[in-house]
Amino acid sequence: MSQSRKDTKIYVEIVNELRLMIERKNLKPGDKLPSERELSERLNVGRSSVREALRALELLGLIETRRGEGTYIRDYGGHKLVQLLSTFILQDENAKRDIIETKYLIELDCLWLNLQKCSDGQLQDFKSWAEEAQYTDDEFFLKVVRLTENHLFLRMWIILKDYYNSLHLDQMVTSKEDYVQLADMLITRDESKVRNAYKLLRKLSKN
Amino acid sequence: MSQSRKDTKIYVEIVNELRLMIERKNLKPGDKLPSERELSERLNVGRSSVREALRALELLGLIETRRGEGTYIRDYGGHKLVQLLSTFILQDENAKRDIIETKYLIELDCLWLNLQKCSDGQLQDFKSWAEEAQYTDDEFFLKVVRLTENHLFLRMWIILKDYYNSLHLDQMVTSKEDYVQLADMLITRDESKVRNAYKLLRKLSKN
DNA sequence: AAGAAACGACTGGTCTGACCACTGTGACAG
DNA sequence: CTGTCACAGTGGTCAGACCAGTCGTTTCTT
Numbered sequence: 001m002s003q004s005r006k007d008t009k010i011y012v013e014i015v016n017e018l019r020l021m022i023e024r025k026n027l028k029p030g031d032k033l034p035s036e037r038e039l040s041e042r043l044n045v046g047r048s049s050v051r052e053a054l055r056a057l058e059l060l061g062l063i064e065t066r067r068g069e070g071t072y073i074r075d076y077g078g079h080k081l082v083q084l085l086s087t088f089i090l091q092d093e094n095a096k097r098d099i100i101e102t103k104y105l106i107e108l109d110c111l112w113l114n115l116q117k118c119s120d121g122q123l124q125d126f127k128s129w130a131e132e133a134q135y136t137d138d139e140f141f142l143k144v145v146r147l148t149e150n151h152l153f154l155r156m157w158i159i160l161k162d163y164y165n166s167l168h169l170d171q172m173v174t175s176k177e178d179y180v181q182l183a184d185m186l187i188t189r190d191e192s193k194v195r196n197a198y199k200l201l202r203k204l205s206k207n
Numbered sequence: 208m209s210q211s212r213k214d215t216k217i218y219v220e221i222v223n224e225l226r227l228m229i230e231r232k233n234l235k236p237g238d239k240l241p242s243e244r245e246l247s248e249r250l251n252v253g254r255s256s257v258r259e260a261l262r263a264l265e266l267l268g269l270i271e272t273r274r275g276e277g278t279y280i281r282d283y284g285g286h287k288l289v290q291l292l293s294t295f296i297l298q299d300e301n302a303k304r305d306i307i308e309t310k311y312l313i314e315l316d317c318l319w320l321n322l323q324k325c326s327d328g329q330l331q332d333f334k335s336w337a338e339e340a341q342y343t344d345d346e347f348f349l350k351v352v353r354l355t356e357n358h359l360f361l362r363m364w365i366i367l368k369d370y371y372n373s374l375h376l377d378q379m380v381t382s383k384e385d386y387v388q389l390a391d392m393l394i395t396r397d398e399s400k401v402r403n404a405y406k407l408l409r410k411l412s413k414n
Numbered sequence: 415a416a417g418a419a420a421c422g423a424c425t426g427g428t429c430t431g432a433c434c435a436c437t438g439t440g441a442c443a444g
Numbered sequence: 445c446t447g448t449c450a451c452a453g454t455g456g457t458c459a460g461a462c463c464a465g466t467c468g469t470t471t472c473t474t
Contacts, residue, residue, distance in 0.1 A: 009455095009456070009457095010456075010457070011262055011266075011456095011457095012266070015266065035424075035425060035426080036425080036426065037424090037425080037426095040458095045457080045458085046457055046458040046459070047458085047459085047460095048255050048258070048456095048457070048458070048459090049456085049457065049458080051255070051259060051426090051427090052258060052259055052262040052263075053262075054426095055218055055259040055260075055262065055263050056259075056262050056263040056265075056266035056267075057266075058263075059219075059222065059263035059264075059266075059267070060263075060266070060267065065425090065426065065427095066425085066426080066465090066466085067425070067426045067427065067464070067465050067466080068424080068425055068426065068464075068465035068466035068467080069424095069425065069426080069465085069466060069467085070424090070425060070426080070466095071425090071426080094356070094358065095358065095359075097357075098357045098358055098359040098360070099359060101320070101357055101359075102357060102359045102360055102363075105316045105319075105320075106316075108316075109312045109313075109316065112312075113308070113312070150304075150305045150308055150309060151302065151305055152302075152305040152306060152308075152309045152367075153305070153309060156309075156363065160359075216427070216428095217427075217428070218427095242453075242454060242455080243454075243455065244453090244454080244455095247429095252428080252429085253428055253429040253430070254429085254430085255427095255428070255429070255430090256427085256428065256429080258455090258456090261455095272454095272455065272456095273436090273437085273454090273455080274435070274436050274437080274454070274455045274456065275435075275436035275437035275438080275453080275454055275455065276436085276437060276438080276453095276454065276455080277453090277454060277455080278454090278455080
């Protein structure tokens, strides 16, 4: 009727089956999945079909397999996906511009979110860290994004960061004062000041 | 030499092999890839390994296979990825809040981008359309996002929209005037006015 | 008894060959 | 010329075999 046709490939069904299993058993990153042979038996499919499904999920970075041990759920992060998709997607020049543009805007969004939602204490801690610690640009903004406690932005930013770094742009040198300044402006809770501090840090001339 | 190292799985090497092949021959969406059997022969690997690689690429939406015909390069788009990643990523409770928050912020980003980059003519056209056409909320903002010509934002927004709709929130009724008003504010190129118009439309009390 | 070596059970990694279902094509009968 | 049909090629799936690691237990050595 609807789509009970067998036009859906087995391996896709297995992927869905796995999703359900993970949901039902509430499996989290680090947990172990059944072995390939067991899955093949439980689902009444060939082991090769199970493998196709698992390999696909692995390439996506959703699971991890260790020979001799088993298959485990993984904490998702860009990984190979980036490298992969980049050759397929980032062909034209516009893509390059999109990545830069998007990364910057998301960083701004996260700054804004922090400005809205963080407590004074959190912002103060952040500033102290910015003053005292050693960090790269990625590390600094990772902390910014983490502070929002928005996993979606975190995922997106991590992927964007990987793309961004794969562009091999000229590394611009950002002085530590710029970072500290930005952290400082957060405390003022003044949106436009934060915005300007970010622009300065990124050396964006105008808006 | 290069691949005599057994630390990389065959199917990953095949994926890379395919990437190279696509680059070298400059294959584009719609073009045909060699058959599974031919690949298996040319690369001296088993057909099952070739399949694992192809299935992974298929799940990613990078290729398309048609039984009896062959394997073709596909025009990339989110596809199954969304559905897939959602269950693996959005497990916790905060996910819901993240989706809403992120969608709104990205919509604001796109509005801001349009305000920066669009010509007067484009904005005028957009306003005319907003006044005269019939559209849903999704359709309205799809147009907004499209206008930015940032494919990355477009992809992200589409994904977010799907997530968002799957939440089955109470449909809020937005009057057409709000949309027109927003389009109108774009023309003024006043950032804060656009921001306020958006907040009004989304019925967000404060910031 | 304590430590080391060997074994066995289990897991993923890969290959081969077989069969099915489907699509495109070309030969042949009308 | 046209319609039919068989065939070769392609993806979809499966079963079985073997390799190569990991881990826990057993057995042997000291």
